[in-house]
Amino acid sequence: QAELAAANADLEAEQQRTVAALAQADALRATSEGTAAQAEAVRAELETERLRAATALAQSDALRLAADGAAARAEAARAQAEAERQRSDALRAAADVSAAAAQAELAAANADLEAEQQRTVAALAQADALRATSEGTAAQAEAVRAELETERLRAATALAQSDALRLAADG
Numbered sequence: 001q002a003e004l005a006a007a008n009a010d011l012e013a014e015q016q017r018t019v020a021a022l023a024q025a026d027a028l029r030a031t032s033e034g035t036a037a038q039a040e041a042v043r044a045e046l047e048t049e050r051l052r053a054a055t056a057l058a059q060s061d062a063l064r065l066a067a068d069g070a071a072a073r074a075e076a077a078r079a080q081a082e083a084e085r086q087r088s089d090a091l092r093a094a095a096d097v098s099a100a101a102a103q104a105e106l107a108a109a110n111a112d113l114e115a116e117q118q119r120t121v122a123a124l125a126q127a128d129a130l131r132a133t134s135e136g137t138a139a140q141a142e143a144v145r146a147e148l149e150t151e152r153l154r155a156a157t158a159l160a161q162s163d164a165l166r167l168a169a170d171g
Contacts, residue, residue: 035169042162049155053148060144067137074130081123088116 095109 032169035165039162039165039169042158042165046155046159046162049151049158053151053155056144056151057148060141060148063137063141063144067134067141070130070134070137074127074134077123077127077130081120081127084116084120084123088113088120091116 091109092113095106095113
């Protein structure tokens with residue numbers, strides 16, 4: 001009977017250890033599932049951040065393309081203004097050559113040249129304004145690109161942390 005009591009005590013102790021081990025295993029499983037859920041939430045947030053960064057990068061590229069287009073238009077306007085100036089100089093030279101032959105024609109040509117010069121000055125001013133706008137847009141696009149690069153590095157760091165959490169949860 002003493003051996004039976006001892007055996008029963010051993011069985012009771014073994015059952016208590018088994019119950020404690022099962023409880024510990026359940027606690028570890030719950031902790032692991034919580035960590036995995038947390039890592040998944042972080043991963044989802046990072047994916048959202050990546051999509052936001054991709055959208056902003058596309059906007060930056062669109063701004064850069066607009067800036068490039070504005071610069072090209074400004075350069076074309078400047079070239080046209082330069083051609084107008086050269087044509088104006090040629091007209092003035094022709095008027096000077098024919099001045100002795102016809103004073104009246106010279107006066108009319110001078111009036112035309114004055115109007116041409118005013119148009120040329122206006123075109124040059126417009127070209128300068130377009131160039132200034134283009135340079136401002138390019139600077140803005142560069143600032144957005146730098147901010148996006150910072151955002152991409154931050155997202156990469158957070159993704160590495162998420163992977164570390166997931167590895168810890170898997171472990």
